[in-house]
Amino acid sequence: MDFIRETLGNTKLTRETFGNIPKPSQVLFYALAVLACSILAYGLFCRARLWWLGQPGWRWRSLGRAATGFFREVLGQRRVVRRLFAGWSHFFLFWGFAILFIGTLLLMADHWPAEIWPAWHFQYGLYYAVYKMTLDTAGIALIAGCLLLAYRRWTRPSSLGHNWRDWAILAALGTMGLSGYVVEALRLLWSRPLLPGVSYVGYALAQLIGHGHSDAALRTAHLCVWWGHALLGLTIVAVFPYARLFHAIAGMLNITGEPAQLGAMRPVSLEEVEQTGKVGVGNISDFTRGALLQLDGCMECGRCQEACPAYASGKPLTPRGVVQDVKRLLGTIGPALARQPRSADGAAAAEPSPAGPQLHEDTVTAETLWACTTCSACVEVCPVRIDPAGMIIDMRRYLVAEGQLSGPPATSLRRMENSNNPWGLPSEQRMEWADGLDVPTVKQRPDFEILYWVGCAAAYDRRVRRVARAFVRLMQAAGVRFAVLGTEERCTGDSARRMGEEFIFQSLATANVETLNRYKVRKIVTHCPHCFNALTKDFPQFGGHYEVVHHSQLLAELLRQGRLPLDGDGASRPGQPRAKRITLHDPCYLARVNEITAPPREVLSQAVSDGATLVEMARRGRTTFCCGAGGGRMWFEEAPSQRIGNLRAQEALATGADTVAVACPFCMVMMTDSVAQANSEARVLDIAELLAERLPDSPAEKQNPQT
Amino acid sequence: MKILVTVKRVPDPDQKIKLTADGRQLDLSGLPCVVNPFDAIAVEEALRIRERSSEAGEIVVLSIGAAECEEQLRTALAMGADRGIRVDTPAAADPWNVAAIVQAVVAREQPGLVLMGKQAVDDDSNQVGQFLAARLNWPQATFASKIEFVDGHAEVNRETDSGIERVRIALPAVITTDLRLNEPRYVSLPGIVRARKKPLEVLSLEALGVALQPRVKLLGVTIPTSSRAGTRLRDVDDLVQRLKELKVI
Numbered sequence: 037m038d039f040i041r042e043t044l045g046n047t048k049l050t051r052e053t054f055g056n057i058p059k060p061s062q063v064l065f066y067a068l069a070v071l072a073c074s075i076l077a078y079g080l081f082c083r084a085r086l087w088w089l090g091q092p093g094w095r096w097r098s099l100g101r102a103a104t105g106f107f108r109e110v111l112g113q114r115r116v117v118r119r120l121f122a123g124w125s126h127f128f129l130f131w132g133f134a135i136l137f138i139g140t141l142l143l144m145a146d147h148w149p150a151e152i153w154p155a156w157h158f159q160y161g162l163y164y165a166v167y168k169m170t171l172d173t174a175g176i177a178l179i180a181g182c183l184l185l186a187y188r189r190w191t192r193p194s195s196l197g198h199n200w201r202d203w204a205i206l207a208a209l210g211t212m213g214l215s216g217y218v219v220e221a222l223r224l225l226w227s228r229p230l231l232p233g234v235s236y237v238g239y240a241l242a243q244l245i246g247h248g249h250s251d252a253a254l255r256t257a258h259l260c261v262w263w264g265h266a267l268l269g270l271t272i273v274a275v276f277p278y279a280r281l282f283h284a285i286a287g288m289l290n291i292t293g294e295p296a297q298l299g300a301m302r303p304v305s306l307e308e309v310e311q312t313g314k315v316g317v318g319n320i321s322d323f324t325r326g327a328l329l330q331l332d333g334c335m336e337c338g339r340c341q342e343a344c345p346a347y348a349s350g351k352p353l354t355p356r357g358v359v360q361d362v363k364r365l366l367g368t369i370g371p372a373l374a375r376q377p378r379s380a381d382g383a384a385a386a387e388p389s390p391a392g393p394q395l396h397e398d399t400v401t402a403e404t405l406w407a408c409t410t411c412s413a414c415v416e417v418c419p420v421r422i423d424p425a426g427m428i429i430d431m432r433r434y435l436v437a438e439g440q441l442s443g444p445p446a447t448s449l450r451r452m453e454n455s456n457n458p459w460g461l462p463s464e465q466r467m468e469w470a471d472g473l474d475v476p477t478v479k480q481r482p483d484f485e486i487l488y489w490v491g492c493a494a495a496y497d498r499r500v501r502r503v504a505r506a507f508v509r510l511m512q513a514a515g516v517r518f519a520v521l522g523t524e525e526r527c528t529g530d531s532a533r534r535m536g537e538e539f540i541f542q543s544l545a546t547a548n549v550e551t552l553n554r555y556k557v558r559k560i561v562t563h564c565p566h567c568f569n570a571l572t573k574d575f576p577q578f579g580g581h582y583e584v585v586h587h588s589q590l591l592a593e594l595l596r597q598g599r600l601p602l603d604g605d606g607a608s609r610p611g612q613p614r615a616k617r618i619t620l621h622d623p624c625y626l627a628r629v630n631e632i633t634a635p636p637r638e639v640l641s642q643a644v645s646d647g648a649t650l651v652e653m654a655r656r657g658r659t660t661f662c663c664g665a666g667g668g669r670m671w672f673e674e675a676p677s678q679r680i681g682n683l684r685a686q687e688a689l690a691t692g693a694d695t696v697a698v699a700c701p702f703c704m705v706m707m708t709d710s711v712a713q714a715n716s717e718a719r720v721l722d723i724a725e726l727l728a729e730r731l732p733d734s735p736a737e738k739q740n741p742q743t
Numbered sequence: 744m745k746i747l748v749t750v751k752r753v754p755d756p757d758q759k760i761k762l763t764a765d766g767r768q769l770d771l772s773g774l775p776c777v778v779n780p781f782d783a784i785a786v787e788e789a790l791r792i793r794e795r796s797s798e799a800g801e802i803v804v805l806s807i808g809a810a811e812c813e814e815q816l817r818t819a820l821a822m823g824a825d826r827g828i829r830v831d832t833p834a835a836a837d838p839w840n841v842a843a844i845v846q847a848v849v850a851r852e853q854p855g856l857v858l859m860g861k862q863a864v865d866d867d868s869n870q871v872g873q874f875l876a877a878r879l880n881w882p883q884a885t886f887a888s889k890i891e892f893v894d895g896h897a898e899v900n901r902e903t904d905s906g907i908e909r910v911r912i913a914l915p916a917v918i919t920t921d922l923r924l925n926e927p928r929y930v931s932l933p934g935i936v937r938a939r940k941k942p943l944e945v946l947s948l949e950a951l952g953v954a955l956q957p958r959v960k961l962l963g964v965t966i967p968t969s970s971r972a973g974t975r976l977r978d979v980d981d982l983v984q985r986l987k988e989l990k991v992i
Contacts, residue, residue: 306932313937437933439822442787446929451757454775460757539932 042231043162049230050160053147055223056255057262065266072270079277080285083332086370090325102292109291115419119339122188129181133209135174136216139167140269168234172220175213175237182210197336197360201279208272215265217241222258226251286332287420294326296423298412299629300573304433304538316433316536319395320366321373327427331363333420340414340424345662345680351407355414355424358400362427365399368392396431402440405431409680410534410667411624416658429667432536441535448671449532453540456526456547457492458671466523469494469501473508477522478555484519486590487552489562489571492527493701499708500701506728507563507587513731514599516590518561524551528570535668542578545570549580563587563724565625565700566666572630586626587724588699592635595642602642602730615719615726618644619651619693621684621707622660623700633657636699636723643726651691661687663710665702676713685710689718696720744800744914746789747854748824749845751779752808752815753865760966767963769865778815780927781860783822784920787927788890789858790823796892801825803852807832807844813943820941821934822927827943828852830951837959842874847951849879854915856897861886861919872919882912886921 043049054062108114113130117123146159159167186206192198220238225245232239249257276282309315317323340355341347347354369392393399408428415423435441441449451460467475469490478484488511494504511518526548529541552560560582562568571584585593594600620636627633633656640650655661664680676682685707688696696711696718698704708720754760754774761770778786789802804819806812807830816827830844849857862869876883888907889900901908902921948955976982986992 309933310936313933315931315933436929436931439928439930439934441929442926446926449929450755450777454755454777455757462757462759464759537929537931 039165040162043165046161046230048160049234050157050164051223051227051229053143053159055227056258058259061259061263068267068270069273072274075274076276079282082371083277083282083286085374086366087325087328087332089321089366089370089373090323090328091321092325105291105295106288109419109421110288113419115417115421118417118419121184122337125181125184125188127181128177129185129209132174132176132178132181132213136171136178136213139171139174142167165231165234169236172217172235172237175216179210179213182206182213186210193338195338195342197338197356205279205281208268212265212268212272215261215268218261219258219265221245222254222261225249226254226258280335283333283335283420286329287335290326290330290333290420290422293329295421296415296426297573298415299569299625301426301429301533303542303577306539306542309539315437315538316435317395317427317430318434318438320362320369322434323362323427323430327423327430328366330420330422331359331366333422334359334363335420336360337419339417339419340422343413343417343659345409345411345413345664345683346407348661348683349664349678349680351404351678352401353404353407353428355428358404358424358428359422361399362395365393365395396434400431402435405435406441406445406672408667409624409662409664409669411662412629413624413659413662416628425667429534429536432534433538434536436536444673445535445668445671448668449535449537449540452527452529452532452544456544457496458527458531459492459496461496463523463526466490466495466525467520469504470508470520473505474512475508476519477524478519478557479522481517481519482555483517485517486559486561487555487557488518488520489560489564489567490520490525491562491564491567491701493564493705495525497701497705500704503563503701503704503722503724506722507591507724509728509731510591510594510600510724513601514594516594521551521555526551528567528574530566530570530574531668531670533570533574534666535671541574545575545578545580549575549578552580552582557582560584561587561590563699563701563722565623565630566702569625569629586630586632586635586699588626588635588639589632591724591727592638595638600642600727601732602727603732614648615644615695615721616648617651617691617693618648618695618697618726619653619688619691620656620697620699620723621653621663621688621703622656623698623703624660624662624666626699627656627660628658631658636697639723639727640697643723643730645730651693653687653691655687663700663703663706665706670702670705676709679706679710679713681706681710682713685714685716689714689716694718695726697723697726699723744792744796744798744855745852746792746800746802746856746858747845747849747852748782748785748789748802748804748819749857749859749871750782750786750804750806750812750815750819751860751863751865752776752806752812753779753863756780756864762964762966766965768961769964776811776814778818779860779863779865781862781864781920781922783819783860783927784922784924785858785860786819786822786824787925788887788920790928791925792856792890792892800855803828803854805830805845805848807836807841809833816943817935817938818930820938820943821930824941826941829943829945831945831947832955836955837957838868838870839874839958840953840955841871842878843955844948844951844953845871845875846878847953848946849875851951856915857881857917859917859919861921872917876917879915879917881916883917883919884910884912885919887918888921888923890918890924 113127116126146157149156189198189202217237218241220235221241224232224235224238224242225247304315334356336356338356344353344355405428408425410425410429412425415425448458452458455461456463478487490504493500526544528548529544532544533541560571562571562584565586568584568586571582618640620640622633644650661684662680663684696707698707698720699722704720704722711718711720753776754771755777758774762768763770786804793800793802802824803826804816804824805828806816812829816829820827828848830848836844857875859872861872872883872885884897884899884901886902887899888902891898896911896913897916897918898909898911899918901910902923976985
């Protein structure tokens with residue numbers, strides 16, 4: 037209180053701006069500042085010109101969402117701090133830098149108008165005291181951040197991209213903080229202001245320097261160090277767009293602009309393809325401007341690479357590699373392209389010269405692009421929300437259009453086109469899975485309350501059929517009025533779309549939407565997260581708007597309502613080992629892409645009988661690790677030893693689990709194969725199968741010839 | 744080198760085949776059709792031969808049949824062939840007459856190589872390639888699983904029942920393709936859109952100077968009876984017992 041009374045409105049508690057800096061020095065400083073800002077502006081202009089090589093269509097998000105992104109992920113550094121040491125080091129550096137930068141701007145805002153109107157000054161009194169204390173604290177944060185990050189670079193993990201400039205930047209920022217304190221200390225010594233303690237770090241430093249020096253010496257030293265500090269600061273401003281520091285601007289623009297929505301894809305217009313005969317990203321200027329901007333946001337932190345299942349299983353793909361390689365290509369061929377004349381819509385008119393390095397093969401190989409499972413781990417983990425998966429799918433679209441796909445995945449696409457399912461089996465067999473069960477179609481039960489979307493896997497894969505049967509018995513036991521489309525159901529086209537074959541996807545999607553709308557379907561349940569994602573994120577683009585739940589959500593709801601008559605324990609099945617230790621493998625398209633993580637666990641907690649435990653893997657929920665089947669990888673041939681699923685199966689088995697629970701047909705196939713590959717006796721079961729084991733009539737199903 | 748590749752329109756082999764009401768023919772209505780898979784391999788091989796070779800060569804694809812065959816020609820053009828020819832015939836011709844038509848087209852086009860699928864998956868005749876070589880008096884290599892060109896000759900690995908046979912034949916020649924020769928590239932809509940600009944010529948039998956002389960008459964077709972249902976056995980002893988009962992061992 038005394039402090040406030042003493043400082044509030046006290047015009048003596050201030051400091052003279054440019055105190056001890058002679059007029060010529062001030063003029064020179066401003067001249068250099070103009071120069072530095074021009075270099076900054078030119079750099080920005082050059083980068084923006086490269087972004088503008090891309091295709092138009094980059095929309096800004098709503099102001100509210102942009103603000104949320106800005107506050108949570110830029111100011112709050114929410115995604116950055118997920119990695120503890122590096123994240124918090126960055127947090128300190130960021131905030132130290134930001135506050136000192138704003139502090140300098142405030143100084144300018146105080147100084148410039150006062151040149152004309154001396155009464156303008158606000159840099160005094162209580163405000164000044166708080167300002168000084170804040171800035172001194174920010175300096176500590178900046179220096180601490182620099183030291184911590186320097187330590188990390190010294191002992192750096194292999195995932196971290198690195199070159200000599202990184203040292204230079206850290207050194208420059210750290211020196212900026214230190215020299216600021218020295219300037220402050222020297223100023224305190226020669227000017228002897230009121231309450232020097234508000235600049236507490238500078239004050240402490242002043243005590244170290246001591247009072248035994250002459251004012252003249254102090255002033256000379258002050259001027260020298262001030263110039264050093266100023267020149268260094270202006271240098272940092274000037275080099276900003278030319279160094280890794282630029283991620284601060286590009287990253288911020290990306291976060292507040294239009295970051296990727298997991299699981300959603302941009303549709304390709306058929307009319308456009310009819311006109312141009314082109315689709316996808318074939319060269320650098322086919323990317324959107326937003327995608328090219330994203331490239332500059334990449335700091336090479338390597339989190340995407342660590343999260344990437346393709347990379348972990350020894351495939352040539354690393355998301356960071358793709359982003360950095362494309363960024364390098366943009367830097368190589370972009371400037372020349374940007375100088376070429378443009379067409380009316382502002383997009384680059386000419387294509388890159390055939391002589392220069394090409395995007396495909398020279399920069400990113402087809403093998404790299406096909407390795408992606410679109411699990412979206414890289415997108416989810418990226419602190420500045422770069423979307424390597426989206427870029428990869430866009431480049432795949434080009435590969436597919438250019439006939440650079442063959443073998444089993446090509447066969448699966450032809451089958452989706454001709455047979456409406458990737459297995460190539462007749463539609464008439466779509467209901468065989470339900471033999472002996474009472475499963476009404478929408479025609480037989482027009483007053484259904486919820487449509488059960490069975491999916492191709494449950495229709496044609498003998499193992500997955502058992503999942504559908506278990507789920508149906510649960511719905512029947514709970515009295516759910518469900519119906520299926522039966523032979524009228526088609527593949528959702530999820531894997532076609534993610535393999536880059538947009539047209540088969542679109543014909544499947546429009547046909548499915550037409551069928552669903554014809555039967556006035558409003559609510560849908562599916563046990564397949566890929567179907568779930570297609571129904572919720574893909575179909576709305578083609579006029580299909582439904583309330584869709586995953587079977588884990590419906591089962592959890594039925595359990596909460598007490599509608600499932602479960603018996604005491606699951607031991608009633610003869611010859612079937614009872615689950616004692618269960619671990620859950622979260623499907624990417626359920627947990628990460630659609631953020632459904634609690635319902636499967638709710639179901640499992642009820643499915644396990646007394647004495648059984650649910651053990652979690654380290655990578656779970658939204659940070660789950662892919663089984664290897666997403667993005668159309670289900671249809672690629674792969675040597676058993678190189679399967680991504682093997683890594684995940686080892687992770688699951690390391691928990692000591694005797695049962696691996698899954699909630700996705702693709703995961704079911706992959707995990708079953710990989711658990712067998714590991715010579716383990718562990719069972720792989722869908723959560724619905726585990727829950728159905730506790731239905732009173734369980735043994736009856738055991739006798740069914742389907743199993 | 745100019746390469747002529749034959750492309751036959753066949754029902755998608757994944758589809759279930761039905762018979763017409765009178766039970767004498769296949770009911771193809773509403774069935775999705777594809778390029779005969781062996782012919783797709785032949786088109787792919789022609790493209791690869793050109794990609795490997797230093798000289799530019801035209802790839803001409805040929806289909807025989809009614810207008811809907813142009814769909815398959817467009818697919819072959821989308822894969823990368825340069826020009827299409829459809830010889831208009833109202834009904835399916837037997838292998839000898841198909842060979843006669845192809846012979847007439849060969850006389851017109853003068854290719855250095857004729858590549859064709861070893862058989863079509865609809866009638867499984869496996870005769871046209873051989874007939875054509877005989878009619879042209881050209882060397883032939885059937886069931887190719889590898890094709891190389893050495894000193895102006897073709898060296899071909901042939902997949903026979905007893906193993907791989909490697910033969911060397913002079914050019915021009917007829918080569919028919921087997922399954923393991925290559926994996927044909929996938930054709931998507933943009934490729935088909937671009938292929939619409941490629942030339943596709945329709946020839947009548949008269950223009951080619953071919954008069955059909957049918958040699959084969961289709962008497963009827965039957966759908967194979969479904970395979971017997973499997974049985975689940977208890978263990979290996981059970982299996983041995985059953986095999987003994989069936990006098991297999």
